[in-house]
Amino acid sequence: xxIQETLQKILKQVKAGIHPSDLxxxxxxxxxxxxxxxxxxxxxxxxxxxxQEMEEFDQVxxxxxxxxxxASAILKEMAADDAxxxxxxxxxxxxxxxxxxxxxxxxxxxxxxKYPEDSAGGIMTTDFIALSEDITVEExxxxxxxxxxxxxxxxxxxxxxxxxxxxxxxxxxxxxxxEDGTFLQEIxxxxxxxxxxxxDQEEVARIVARYDLLAVPVVDEEQRLLGIITVDDIIDVxxxxxxxxxYRLAGTGEVEGxxxxxxxxISIASKRMPWLLICLVGGLFSGSIIGxxxxxxxxxxxLAVFIPVIMDMGGNVGTQSSTLFVRGLATxxxxxxxxxxxxxxxxxxxxxxxxxxxxxxxxxxxFWQGIPALGLVVGVSMFITIILAALIxxxxxxxxxxxxxxPAISAGPFVTTIKDVTGLLIYFYTASIFIKxxx
Amino acid sequence: xxIQETLQKILKQVKAGIHPSDLxxxxxxxxxxxxxxxxxxxxxxxxxxxxQEMEEFDQVxxxxxxxxxxASAILKEMAADDAxxxxxxxxxxxxxxxxxxxxxxxxxxxxxxKYPEDSAGGIMTTDFIALSEDITVEExxxxxxxxxxxxxxxxxxxxxxxxxxxxxxxxxxxxxxxEDGTFLQEIxxxxxxxxxxxxDQEEVARIVARYDLLAVPVVDEEQRLLGIITVDDIIDVxxxxxxxxxYRLAGTGEVEGxxxxxxxxISIASKRMPWLLICLVGGLFSGSIIGxxxxxxxxxxxLAVFIPVIMDMGGNVGTQSSTLFVRGLATxxxxxxxxxxxxxxxxxxxxxxxxxxxxxxxxxxxFWQGIPALGLVVGVSMFITIILAALIxxxxxxxxxxxxxxPAISAGPFVTTIKDVTGLLIYFYTASIFIKxxx
Numbered sequence: 001x002x003i004q005e006t007l008q009k010i011l012k013q014v015k016a017g018i019h020p021s022d023l024x025x026x027x028x029x030x031x032x033x034x035x036x037x038x039x040x041x042x043x044x045x046x047x048x049x050x051x052q053e054m055e056e057f058d059q060v061x062x063x064x065x066x067x068x069x070x071a072s073a074i075l076k077e078m079a080a081d082d083a084x085x086x087x088x089x090x091x092x093x094x095x096x097x098x099x100x101x102x103x104x105x106x107x108x109x110x111x112x113x114k115y116p117e118d119s120a121g122g123i124m125t126t127d128f129i130a131l132s133e134d135i136t137v138e139e140x141x142x143x144x145x146x147x148x149x150x151x152x153x154x155x156x157x158x159x160x161x162x163x164x165x166x167x168x169x170x171x172x173x174x175x176x177x178x179e180d181g182t183f184l185q186e187i188x189x190x191x192x193x194x195x196x197x198x199x200d201q202e203e204v205a206r207i208v209a210r211y212d213l214l215a216v217p218v219v220d221e222e223q224r225l226l227g228i229i230t231v232d233d234i235i236d237v238x239x240x241x242x243x244x245x246x247y248r249l250a251g252t253g254e255v256e257g258x259x260x261x262x263x264x265x266i267s268i269a270s271k272r273m274p275w276l277l278i279c280l281v282g283g284l285f286s287g288s289i290i291g292x293x294x295x296x297x298x299x300x301x302x303l304a305v306f307i308p309v310i311m312d313m314g315g316n317v318g319t320q321s322s323t324l325f326v327r328g329l330a331t332x333x334x335x336x337x338x339x340x341x342x343x344x345x346x347x348x349x350x351x352x353x354x355x356x357x358x359x360x361x362x363x364x365x366x367f368w369q370g371i372p373a374l375g376l377v378v379g380v381s382m383f384i385t386i387i388l389a390a391l392i393x394x395x396x397x398x399x400x401x402x403x404x405x406x407p408a409i410s411a412g413p414f415v416t417t418i419k420d421v422t423g424l425l426i427y428f429y430t431a432s433i434f435i436k437x438x439x
Numbered sequence: 440x441x442i443q444e445t446l447q448k449i450l451k452q453v454k455a456g457i458h459p460s461d462l463x464x465x466x467x468x469x470x471x472x473x474x475x476x477x478x479x480x481x482x483x484x485x486x487x488x489x490x491q492e493m494e495e496f497d498q499v500x501x502x503x504x505x506x507x508x509x510a511s512a513i514l515k516e517m518a519a520d521d522a523x524x525x526x527x528x529x530x531x532x533x534x535x536x537x538x539x540x541x542x543x544x545x546x547x548x549x550x551x552x553k554y555p556e557d558s559a560g561g562i563m564t565t566d567f568i569a570l571s572e573d574i575t576v577e578e579x580x581x582x583x584x585x586x587x588x589x590x591x592x593x594x595x596x597x598x599x600x601x602x603x604x605x606x607x608x609x610x611x612x613x614x615x616x617x618e619d620g621t622f623l624q625e626i627x628x629x630x631x632x633x634x635x636x637x638x639d640q641e642e643v644a645r646i647v648a649r650y651d652l653l654a655v656p657v658v659d660e661e662q663r664l665l666g667i668i669t670v671d672d673i674i675d676v677x678x679x680x681x682x683x684x685x686y687r688l689a690g691t692g693e694v695e696g697x698x699x700x701x702x703x704x705i706s707i708a709s710k711r712m713p714w715l716l717i718c719l720v721g722g723l724f725s726g727s728i729i730g731x732x733x734x735x736x737x738x739x740x741x742l743a744v745f746i747p748v749i750m751d752m753g754g755n756v757g758t759q760s761s762t763l764f765v766r767g768l769a770t771x772x773x774x775x776x777x778x779x780x781x782x783x784x785x786x787x788x789x790x791x792x793x794x795x796x797x798x799x800x801x802x803x804x805x806f807w808q809g810i811p812a813l814g815l816v817v818g819v820s821m822f823i824t825i826i827l828a829a830l831i832x833x834x835x836x837x838x839x840x841x842x843x844x845x846p847a848i849s850a851g852p853f854v855t856t857i858k859d860v861t862g863l864l865i866y867f868y869t870a871s872i873f874i875k876x877x878x
Contacts, residue, residue: 017630021649141615148616155594155611155653172594172611176580177587191456209678210460212671214594214653231670232651235677239648242681243766246688250762251755260767261777265784269791272759276796279755283748284803291744301737305730307746308859309722315754316690316718316852320711323689327682328699338700345704352708357715364723413755420747 003034010038014046021053036065044070048077051086057259060089072101080105081125081233084112088122112227120204121197123237124218124227130158133167133185137178144175156215158225159188165223166192194219197226204229205237206332244408245330249323251275251412275413282417286311286424293428300438302369303431306361306378307424313357313382314389314423315416321346321393322411329401330408339401343394350390358383373437381427388426389419442473449477453485460492475504483509487516490525496698499528511540519544520564520672523551527561551666559643560636562676563657563666569597572606572624576617583614595654597664598627604662605631633658636665640676645771647673683847684769688762690714690851714852721856725750725863732867739877741808742870745800745817746863752796752821753828753862754855760785760832761850768836768846778840782833789829797822812876820866827865828858 010026027050030038039047039062051059051074063071063086075083075098087095087109095113099106108126115121129147131140140157157175159168168188178187194217195204208216208231215230247253254271290297290307297303325342328334334342362379366372396415397407431438449465466489469477478486478501490498490513502510502525514522514537526534526548534552538545547565554560568586570579579596596614598607607627617626633656634643647655647670654669686694693710729736729746736742764781767773773781801818805811835854836846870877 019630019632019650145615148612172615173587176584176611191458193458209671209674211458214670231653231674232648235648235670235674238674238677239681239770242678242685243770246681246685246762246766249685249689250758252759252762255759255763260763260772261781261784265787265791268784269788269795272756272788273792273795275759276752276755276792277799279751280748280796280800283751284800284807286747286751287744290747291741294740294744297743298740301733301740302730304736304743304746305726305733307743308725308729308750308863309719311747311750312718312722312725312855312859313715316715316855317711319689320691320714323685323691324694324699327685331678331682333699342700345700345707348704349708349711352704353712353715356708356712357719360716361719361723368723416751416755420751424747 003030006030007034007038011041014042020050023050024053032061032065035062039066044073044077047074052078052082055259056086056089057262059086068097069101072098076102076105079125079127080108080112081123084109085117087113088117115197118201119197120195120199120201120218120229121226123201123233124197124229126227128158128217128225128228130160130225131184133159133161133183133188135184136180137175137182137184137187138180140175140184158217159184160225166194166217166219166225168192169217192217195229201237202241205234205241208234209238241330245326248406248408249326249411251279253409278413279416282413282420285417286420289421289424289428293432296428296432296435300431300435302374303428306365306427309361310381310385310423310427311420314385314419317350317353317386317389318393318415318419319411321350321390322397322415325394325397326407326411339398343398346390346394347387350387353390354383354386357386371438373434377430377434377438381430384426385423388422392419392422442469445469446473446477450480453481459489462489463492471500471504474501478505483512483516486513491517491521494698495525495528496701498525507536508540511537515541515544518564518566519547519551520562523548524556526552527556554636557640558636559634559638559640559657559668560665562640562643562672563668565666567597567656567664567667569599569664570623572598572600572622572627574623575619576614576621576623576626577619579614579623597656598623599664605633605656605658605664607631608656631656634668641680643668644673644676644680648677680769684765687845687847688765688850690718717852718855721852721859724856725859728860728863728867732871735867735871735874738874739870741813742867744808745804745866748800749820749824749862749866750859753824753858756789756792756825756828757832757854757858758850760789760829761836761854764833764836765846765850768840778837782837785829785833786826789826792829793822793825796825810877812873816869816873816877820869823865824862827861831857831861
């Protein structure tokens with residue numbers, strides 16, 4: 001398909017009302033000049049719908065291809081929260097210039113821009129419906145029919161009292177099901193579950209998941225409605241947070257938020273480097289343990305053969321322990337009050353796994369090298385290393401968590417280094433005790 | 440708080456209409472006898488609402504405390520999809536007995552039970568509204584008002600044609616906004632995005648996330664509506680799949696689906712053991728590489744000092760590469776068609792990181808041990824090890840993915856073993872080449 005054909009195909013699909021997210025792959029194949037051409041052929045509204053579906057880096061580069069005038073016209077058509085998110089990626093000068101061209105919607109976007117990107121305020125939209133509690137169901141439905149064409153989300157109707165405080169919520173279904181003439185305050189649900197603007201997006205996601213909500217209202221300290229967060233944005237948050245945790249657990253946290261397919265080699269490498277350098281220092285430190293036992297190793301070189309298995313097993317158990325604990329905290333399966341109970345159970349798990357693996361490796365080492373004492377040394381070391389790995393793998397993230405640092409960060413290089421050092425120390429120390437039986 | 444007080448508190452909160460998921464923590468504190476007592480005091484409907492929010496293992500143990508008669512009465516009150524999920528955890532005999540007591544709803548539940556647990560059919564509910572396309576908006580709203588009290592989800596109204604095939608969809612908002620007298624077929628959205636009953640739940644989640652849906656219809660081969668999947672269940676799927684990936688990446692995949700706080704020490708340990716045993720064999724295999732170079736090591740024992748840093752760095756780079764690739768595939772950031780492009784970029788990233796880390800460790804080794812040639816050996820080995828770790832860390836999951844096996848599984852013990860073996864081989868082989876400059 002030639003580029004001209006792709007362009008025509010995209011245009012045709014836009015006019016046919018194809019869901020904009022289905023166009024992204026086609027747009028991916030266009031270069032900057034062609035993208036510019038395409039967006040010049042689209043209406044502001046069509047352009048806004050497509051841009052809303054794009055990844056942030058693509059949004060920014062596209063917006064910069066257009067004139068400021070056009071860009072502001074498209075921003076105006078976007079949902080206020082999406083527009084604010086996009087502007088959050090631009091320089092303050094660009095934001096100022098673009099907002100100056102937008103007029104009335106600018107105030108709304110400016111209001112959203114003041115919240116941190118990953119707070120409830122940062123992901124909420126101001127596109128919601130609030131009705132007074134002293135109107136009837138009939139009046140409410142008339143009001144909804146008026147605003148429906150221009151409002152995106154109306155499956156929840158929020159109810160406010162005479163002081164404009166959030167006092168209740170109704171689903172559209174409740175309204176439809178109610179008798180005409182009923183006042184909203186008679187049928188509204190009063191225990192509204194809400195978020196505050198400062199709340200971390202992860203916490204909001206937990207609320208939505210816990211109560212199976214389609215949207216959650218965001219309120220200020222006086223319980224006044226500031227906006228709502230819809231479930232589609234919550235899905236993005238959940239995926240984002242899972243990716244962040246996965247990357248941090250793998251010791252490559254900084255790559256989060258980078259387009260891993262399009263980013264340059266240098267940018268990816270430089271984001272991964274800090275973790276590697278920590279790991280490098282840790283590895284040298286572990287090596288210094290071996291250095292300290294050089295004399296032992298010199299007299300019985302075969303000890304080196306079991307360095308990898310001690311390190312790998314300690315590593316695997318440590319990773320398992322950290323991962324189970326960190327993920328348990330993230331999903332809420334482990335509560336802060338359960339932490340110590342979990343910790344002691346984990347030590348018992350480590351004990352059981354240590355016994356079995358210690359026994360297996362003891363027999364393996366004995367028969368492989370034909371030295372019974374070597375089996376004993378490797379087995380005992382393996383046993384202790386596994387218990388300690390389970391302990392350290394849980395304790396280090398616990399400490400991070402206690403001090404309010406994301407425990408996922410600790411699971412990579414930190415746990416690796418601590419359990420390598422302890423594992424090797426135990427191994428060589430045990431060996432030096434039994435050295436006369438080994439040579 | 441005494442148990443009796445807890446019981447009273449729960450009962451009071453149930454009657455006050457507190458969201459059932461807020462009661463779970465209180466119920467957690469009760470023992471089996473007390474739970475039985477509590478549920479005997481609740482109505483079938485109240486009990487059903489609470490049970491629906493519980494984890495599957497808790498649901499099963501609770502249900503087994505009750506008489507078959509009571510259990511079936513509660514199942515009857517549950518949403519059909521939740522009831523089917525619960526029954527899926529019981530023995531065929533129990534299912535048969537319970538269903539025989541339920542009567543009319545049994546057919547619906549039986550229909551749901553035939554789909555695999557993690558397929559679209561397995562997570563769908565049959566609680567949806569389908570209207571004929573040749574009725575008017577007014578008639579539709581009257582119909583909705585009739586069914587609203589008994590139906591859970593009515594923000595989407597599905598439209599079927601004269602052959603009962605799914606032909607369109609309307610949001611409640613579209614209906615509210617439309618003029619009376621309009622026929623549904625005039626305003627319905629015809630490009631309905633749907634799932635098939637056999638579709639994997641992960642794929643359904645991707646569809647819902649991609650198109651920002653609140654629910655997705657499930658159809659058979661003839662495009663007949665079988666059920667719908669709501670976004671709250673999709674959120675559970677996304678969390679479940681992320682947890683599964685995280686556990687597999689950490690080499691502890693089997694623990695998925697276990698209550699990590701309540702499960703016994705033996706059950707947790709035995710789920711983690713298979714991965715450890717693979718790792719143990721891998722570690723011994725890596726050790727045999729060192730064994731093969733025993734003579735080299737004997738003549739220059741200081742070589743052992745750099746074994747940990749070579750292994751750790753290879754490990755970290757390999758984990759980074761596997762994780763980025765596996766997560767990229769899972770979120771759809773890396774498409775199957777981009778795989779090779781990603782692979783070659785990753786090798787370049789490995790090259791850059793190898794150069795820098797190789798140079799750093801070369802200088803460090805030289806100055807630490809005072810042997811220039813040792814710096815060269817360690818530096819070159821580190822450089823090659825890192826490139827290979829990036830290559831292997833991406834290639835192994837690629838192969839798993841190509842053969843339809845979850846690539847996350849490969850990232851644990853398999854990648855560890857392969858990159859340990861290659862790393863150590865490169866290190867000792869390089870050392871044996873330069874041996875005369877080392878001693």
